[in-house]
Amino acid sequence: MILHFKEKLSNENNRIVILNSIGAFILKGSSLLITLMTLPAFMKYFGNQEVLGLWFAILSILSWVFSFDLGIGNGLRNYLVKSLIKDNKDLVKSYISSAYILTAIIVFVATLFISLFFKYIKWNVIFNIPSNLVSENVINLTILISVFGVLIQFLLKLVSSILYALQKSVINNLLQLASSILILLFVSNFDFQDLSTSLVVLSIIHFAAINLPLLIVTIIIFSTVLKGSIPSFKYFKKDRANEVIKLGGVFLWVQIMYMLIIVTDEFLIAYLSSTSHVVEYQVYNRVFTISGSIVLLVMTPVWSVITKAYAESDYLWLARLYKILKSVFLLMVFLQIIITVFLQDIINFWLGENVITVNSLYSIVFMFLGITFIWNSILSSISNGMGELKTQIIYFTIGAAIKFPLSFILVYYLESWIGVVISSVICMSMYCVAQPIWLSKFFKRTLSLQH
Template sequence: MFKSKKFSRDTKKVISNIVNGVVIKGIGIAIGFLTIPAYIKYFENNTMLGIWFTVLSILSWILNFDLGIGNGLRNRIVNTIVKNEQDKTRKYISSSYIFLLIISMCISIVILILSLKIPWNKFFNVSHSTINESDLRIAITIVLLSVMLQFVLRIISSVLYALQMSFVPNMLNLITNVILLIFVIISNTTLNNNDIIKLALVYLIAVNLPLFVTTIIVFSTKLKTMRPSIHFFDIKYAIDTLKTGSAFLGLQLEAMIINNTSIFLITWLLGSMYVVEYNIYFKIFSLVSTIFSLITVPIWSAITKAKSEENYLWIKKTMRVLQSIAVFFAIGQLLLLPAMQFLFNIWLKENAINASYKIMILFAIDQTIIIWSGIYASICNGLNELKWQFILMTIGACLIVPLAIVFTHVFEGYYGVVLAHSISLLPYCIGQTIWLERYISREIIVRKERVIAK
């Protein structure tokens, strides 16, 4: 298939990333399914497990506060690498690392002070009899420190995306999940479980060690001449990366509010015990958007490259392929609904929940909206066209909390949060679809006229 002349070089590279990503993510999905039952056994009650899931959800919010530097660096060095501008590439990489290291150290001090002051039991709506306040505070502090390390170490993921090696970050996530699963299984076997502090320490190592090792390998081999150095730090390049990334930061924060607050809203509005059932449904149905993201992630940098070459026909064809795949995924998940109870029984055994068609249809609709929005996010990010994305995501970010409050009271269940999330993403899906169709059609016409004029 890769030798076929039917595919352009860019298309072959995208397909290669997708194939590698599918294999790695497939293993990761299997690991993920094993993790939920292991976690249920690790903690003595669902309230504790709900707290852990909520903590991880909040961490994903904090990781968006890298000022967009990662995405800014990614878009900048795609062009410098294509043009073989090694000095510029090294300046962008060095400036990003050093700038983000300084920011991370400053934020760490503030977060540690706040962590000691915040009454975490009250924050998570959990009694002191369920978990000791000092234990919860120590665990959260450890995990927060882990996030601060990730701020800097995660830059390697942006570099890998720019190199169109998007399958490697998936591999790193897989390694992290394997380490966590091994620890939980061993703890359950030796009866040393229900310790949130130990789990937080293992999380710190499992997340950051693979990133650190990968950073060393990449800058000792493929990018040996572009490794970060304080001598190549240039505030001009740092500001340029920040300027490019600041627009992405706005989008990241809005996406965080829309996509990463569901667990927190359920904990806040209903209690952490409801998070476990939500997470079971989410784990199954999010497979759709997870698999689809394996296709869209390598598209971003490929689109940036195609734009620099004014290859808008390739962009249009790629968009049509993604739309067709999205429709196929949407139909496929609806056809699988009758088999869900069987899957729950095999997966969770005695802890299996009773599958509700009402909830499953809501999750299916929600995932369809997510994958459709993913098409336009990856293409528009690659084009560096962010204005309308920002406007439409702002509308969604303003809608989700009030809608969640209303729907959880009306339906008296966590599925009100799922419905709120779906409605919040609709303005983006509809508006961005219309805008991008017009944009690409206009650019193709302009390109044709320019060729004719020559």
């Protein structure tokens, strides 16, 4: 009877993974193609690599800011899965309301803080771009619009965590695709006479593109599936808020440390070298992260299914999944090698002849960056779904601590911005070695106890 029940649970988990993964491949795969098409469109839109590099660096900064939500979304996601398994509607209402109210408070405080102190920041110095190319006022306005857009996204993005918990990750992929299409349509069809207007208008379009799809889906979800669970102070529970923020705080620390390792590359390249080199970085990075993005699009819906299986103590299913994912990793490593061999042909086909000449050292470094990104996506999704964050906390913290000084040293001695990317590979590799050791011990222990 128990074995039959376990088999039923495992079959349900398999079905959820397969359906969400197929949807992710179609929609997220389309989003990846749109992203590849966006880079040449951006080049044409700006017509200046330094300003384009500035825009990419601004987006990099925004992704830092987006991590400072106290991890509430991830905390909500994990607790909501458990509440839905128990079919406890009161818990669902209280977790949702508590998460939204906490996030609204953060957005309000952050908006107040930014409004008071934003004007004192010297962005031209930070981004290493001359004021005669882009004035201080233009950069300030561009970043201010973009930051406020991200702050609103903080609140609206909670619907994504709800969708993951409901095992409806396909809708999240549709949202990302919609945002990418809106931005691509704009940069492909509009052209302005001066760079300043191009920057400011693009920041407004970015504001709308990232928030409008989320707003529409939020209204639909709370009008249908979660009709009785609209966020309200009536359902706010202090203990639920504490649970979400406690787990979210751990996720936040992991997010920040990971961010300091990976997401700072564009900023460091702009600061230590030039914003024009950020564009070259983007070319290599977008090609070599395709494989990682494919794996990530599969792992994103799998996270909540792992949480579900872990709550059901279905360790055999988790172990089998891990074994399959290790095989997927080896396949992706082979794909990274193929990309390295044919990189010049790929770039020529994508951007045209003579746009960039491939540097063999750079391509090998980015190949290893892509491999570490893929392996990290697999490992962190499994450990996040199980709520095992200790290994990430330790090794991401160590990596973040050495990322900046190591980047400075490598760029100085190599006399090239590629030192920043080498630093990222080194910092990520420590976690990629440590987490598999923990997982092997965990599965050996739990499976032996069940037998």
